Amino acid sequence: MDDVIADLRAFLGQQLRVANSESMENDYPLVKRGVLDSIELMQVVEFVEKKYSVSIDDTEILPENLGSLNAIAALVERKRLQRQR
Amino acid sequence: MAVSLVDLLRRSAAVVPTARAVSQPGGASITYRALESASAALAAKLRSRRGDRVGVLAPKSVDTVVALWAAMRTGAAYVPLDPAAPAARVAHIARDCGMTSLLAAASMSDSVAAIRAALPDIQVVSLDGAAQATDDPVGGRRLAQSPVNVRDLAYILYTSGSTGVPKGVMVSHGAALGFVDWVMETLDLRHTDVLSNHAPFHFDLSILDLYGAAAAGAEVVVLDEEIVRFPLLSADALEQSRITVWYSVPGALRRMMRTGALSGKNLSALRAVLFAGEVYPVEELHALQAALSPSVRLMNLYGPTETNVCTFWEVPPAGTWREESPPIGVDCSSCEGVVVDEDLRPVPEGEKGELLIRGATLMTGYWGDAERTQRSFVRDFVYPQLGDLFYRTGDLVSRDPRGWYKFHGRRDHMVKVRGYRIELGEIESALHAIDGVREAAVVAVQREQRGGGEETELVAFVALTGQRDDDGDRVIHAELARTLPKYMVPAEIRRVDALPQTSSGKVDRQSLLTIARLPSKQGEGNG
Numbered sequence: 072m073d074d075v076i077a078d079l080r081a082f083l084g085q086q087l088r089v090a091n092s093e094s095m096e097n098d099y100p101l102v103k104r105g106v107l108d109s110i111e112l113m114q115v116v117e118f119v120e121k122k123y124s125v126s127i128d129d130t131e132i133l134p135e136n137l138g139s140l141n142a143i144a145a146l147v148e149r150k151r152l153q154r155q156r
Numbered sequence: 157m158a159v160s161l162v163d164l165l166r167r168s169a170a171v172v173p174t175a176r177a178v179s180q181p182g183g184a185s186i187t188y189r190a191l192e193s194a195s196a197a198l199a200a201k202l203r204s205r206r207g208d209r210v211g212v213l214a215p216k217s218v219d220t221v222v223a224l225w226a227a228m229r230t231g232a233a234y235v236p237l238d239p240a241a242p243a244a245r246v247a248h249i250a251r252d253c254g255m256t257s258l259l260a261a262a263s264m265s266d267s268v269a270a271i272r273a274a275l276p277d278i279q280v281v282s283l284d285g286a287a288q289a290t291d292d293p294v295g296g297r298r299l300a301q302s303p304v305n306v307r308d309l310a311y312i313l314y315t316s317g318s319t320g321v322p323k324g325v326m327v328s329h330g331a332a333l334g335f336v337d338w339v340m341e342t343l344d345l346r347h348t349d350v351l352s353n354h355a356p357f358h359f360d361l362s363i364l365d366l367y368g369a370a371a372a373g374a375e376v377v378v379l380d381e382e383i384v385r386f387p388l389l390s391a392d393a394l395e396q397s398r399i400t401v402w403y404s405v406p407g408a409l410r411r412m413m414r415t416g417a418l419s420g421k422n423l424s425a426l427r428a429v430l431f432a433g434e435v436y437p438v439e440e441l442h443a444l445q446a447a448l449s450p451s452v453r454l455m456n457l458y459g460p461t462e463t464n465v466c467t468f469w470e471v472p473p474a475g476t477w478r479e480e481s482p483p484i485g486v487d488c489s490s491c492e493g494v495v496v497d498e499d500l501r502p503v504p505e506g507e508k509g510e511l512l513i514r515g516a517t518l519m520t521g522y523w524g525d526a527e528r529t530q531r532s533f534v535r536d537f538v539y540p541q542l543g544d545l546f547y548r549t550g551d552l553v554s555r556d557p558r559g560w561y562k563f564h565g566r567r568d569h570m571v572k573v574r575g576y577r578i579e580l581g582e583i584e585s586a587l588h589a590i591d592g593v594r595e596a597a598v599v600a601v602q603r604e605q606r607g608g609g610e611e612t613e614l615v616a617f618v619a620l621t622g623q624r625d626d627d628g629d630r631v632i633h634a635e636l637a638r639t640l641p642k643y644m645v646p647a648e649i650r651r652v653d654a655l656p657q658t659s660s661g662k663v664d665r666q667s668l669l670t671i672a673r674l675p676s677k678q679g680e681g682n683g
Contacts, residue, residue: 088633088645102385103215105240108642109385109411110574110611117606129415129607133389134382 075123075144082118087111097141102134112137119143125150160304160329162228164336164370165192172347172373178287180378181393184218186287188373195225197289203279204257206231206304209312211250213237213268214261214283216356216380221366222286223259224311224357232256233309233326236357240381241641243270245322249314250275253324253523259283306330312523313360313461316578316644318569320585324523325461334516335464336367338490342468343401343428345372350397350425353378354390354404359576360461361432364403384408391417398425405575406436407611413444414607423448432457432465433575435563436482440609445474458484458563459491460577462532463547464517466491467561483560484553491515492538494546495555500534503554508564511553512546514538519547571600573612576643580614583636583644587618590635592628595619595655597663598646601672615672616646619654648672 076097084092089106101107107115115137116127125147127136136146158164168177169192179185186194204210210227212234214220227234235253237246239261247270250258257279260268268280310329317323339345351369353376355361369376377397383389391412394402402409409431412418429444429452436444436456445454454471469485471477487493495509496502503509514536521529536544552564569580580598587596597617602610618632629649636645650671656664 085630088637090634090637100382103380103382105215105381105642107385108574109387109407110605112385113411113606129417130388132415133386137386138382 072144072148075147076140078122079115079140079143082115082122086118087114095140097144098139100138101140102138115143119147123147123151125154158333158371159306160228160308161310161332161336161367161370162225162304164333164367165195165225168347168370168373175347175373176375177369178218178221178376178378179397180218180380181383181389181397184287186218186222190287191222191225194222194287194289195229198222198226198259198281198283198286199229201281202226202230202232202257202259204230204232206308208232208256209235209253211235211237211246211255211258211260211271212283212357213239213246213258213264213271215239215263216353216378217261218378219261219283219286220357221376221378222289223283224366226283226286227257227259228304228310231304231308234311235324236311236313236362237267238356238358238641239264239267241267242638243267244639245641247271247274249322249324250278252314252321253312257281259286304329306333307520309520313358315461316570316576316582318579318581320582320589322582323525323528326520326523327464328520331464331517331519332363332367334490335363336371338465338488338517339364339368340371341489343368345369345374345401347373349374349400351376351401352394352397352399352403354384354402354408355575356381360464361403361405361575363464364430364457368401387411387415387417391421394418394426395421395423400425401428401430402426403430403432405433406431406440407434407574409444410436410440410609413440413447414609418447423452426452428453428455430455430457432459434572434612437609438479438481441471441482442474445471450474456482456484458561459488459513459517460547460549460551462519463491463513463515463549466513466515466517467493469560481562483556484563485561486559488515488517490517493553493561494538495553495561500537505555505557508552508554510567511549511551511561513549514544514546518545571612571614573600573614573643576641578614578644583614583616583640583646586636586639587616587632590632592620592622593618593632594621597655597665597668599665599668599672601669603647613648614644614646615668616649617652617655617668617671618649619652 080092083089169188173189177188177191210232212223246267250271251274310332312324314322351365353365456469457465458467459465469483533545553561583598603613656667658664
């Protein structure tokens with residue numbers, strides 16, 4: 072989980088230019104608070120898919136899977152486990 | 157007859173008191189009677205008077221809508237602030253318009269602190285829970301009598317300004333009512349209608365939803381920042397709130413289509429889908445039309461904030477139209493357009509020229525900028541005896557034999573990103589203000605997105621005075637993010653030794669566009 076969160080922080084900071092990406096709480100509501108807009112949200116999905124070789128279905132693009140650093144990291148963990156089976 | 161937007165609320169509170177006025181999907185809602193009394197109760201707390209400016213700073217909710225009405229009830233104009241904008245920007249706007257009061261959510265404490273620092277005397281009132289407030293009957297009665305004239309300002313919407321600071325577009329109650337009349341007539345709104353509110357309140361699209369609903373005694377469903385950003389949640393709201401009239405930027409509809417969010421939804425209540433703010437790609441518009449019932453009216457609305465919607469194109473039935481790009485259509489009944497050349501002479505049919513607009517919905521002017529206001533209007537030469545003004549849109553259009561306007565782009569460097577209009581000059585000014593930046597130019601390019609379709613992205617070209625380490629771009633980005641809203645911060649910064657120039661010594665934007673379309677070296681390997 073921690074490695075994914077570190078990758079996400081780096082992506083948010085460097086690619087999406089989120090100012091407080093390093094200091095932000097893991098459960099900070101990224102979308103609700105307007106940190107990510109709708110297009111950046113898709114860029115996060117694309118980043119996660121490429122970086123961890125997982126596939127995220129359109130039906131999974133929901134706040135519970137993408138609404139915070141914790142949520143995204145948990146989604147990646149689940150996807151990795153699914154792949155191992 | 158209504159002389160102010162507040163009269164629309166008063167009338168609906170009298171005619172359909174128990175009807176739902178505002179709601180959030182699966183959440184809070186308020187009736188017209190309760191909205192009338194809650195807005196009066198909140199207004200009674202405000203020091204502001206007729207002619208003042210009241211800021212509203214909060215994420216979208218029923219409470220926030222109550223705050224907009226409360227501000228107008230005092231006779232003041234409301235100034236909606238973007239809750240996602242940097243604190244420095246909202247503080248600039250607050251100071252620029254000389255806000256007397258601010259209605260804010262507790263969650264906005266950073267921005268509120270910045271506004272207090274800029275305006276130490278400002279009155280700050282919490283809007284949290286405003287919808288629950290019950291009436292102060294004395295205050296309510298007193299406020300109901302507060303005189304408002306059609307020429308008084310209803311709201312000021314700040315948009316990107318080419319000189320480096322945002323500019324405030326002042327809209328009177330009369331202009332807003334002129335637009336609402338057209339909305340009522342064209343959409344035949346009834347008290348049984350349910351309108352979506354997709355746009356943020358600082359965006360002019362919200363005017364149709366909020367005040368069209370109030371005029372009809374209909375319900376407006378406020379879609380918050382999270383629902384708007386997740387296509388599946390937007391589609392759920394469309395179905396479950398039984399929305400009859402949907403209005404958004406094309407991007408919102410395109411994302412719902414692209415992610416399959418609309419498939420399998422019961423949209424039997426839906427009767428009209430309106431979009432505005434940018435061009436709807438024509439193949440995608442055909443696909444949207446095919447996905448909806450043939451009885452659903454599809455309409456492309458056009459108009460800068462300064463005129464509100466002034467032309468519209470009702471998409472003809474599927475299979476009967478072959479436009480290469482959606483036209484912006486015909487004049488609204490509230491406005492009249494004329495296409496002119498550079499000497500302001502009307503051009504023949506089919507020829508390109510600048511679109512000028514006269515009519516009931518024109519803005520009053522730019523806040524605190526008489527010079528810019530004067531430049532943006534020209535005397536009405538069609539009916540000079542009326543002494544009216546034309547607004548110069550800066551948009552290049554032509555008119556075809558059917559009387560349909562077609563949009564051909566801008567005369568200047570304004571672009572649209574995610575439906576927001578952006579003056580590239582404002583971003584360039586912000587870049588120039590950064591220490592070590594010698595030259596800077598920004599261009600807008602179309603880029604492919606995940607799942608197909610293109611979106612506009614901004615690319616900045618920057619030449620520095622000295623050497624900078626690799627962290628330089630980060631510093632530039634951080635500086636921009638401190639003063640500009642996110643949609644104005646370029647997706648990419650490219651360093652150049654010098655900007656290319658045309659033979660006349662101007663920045664060669666055409667070359668920059670060509671370079672910007674090539675993939676950057678930086679982007680590779682990321683992800």
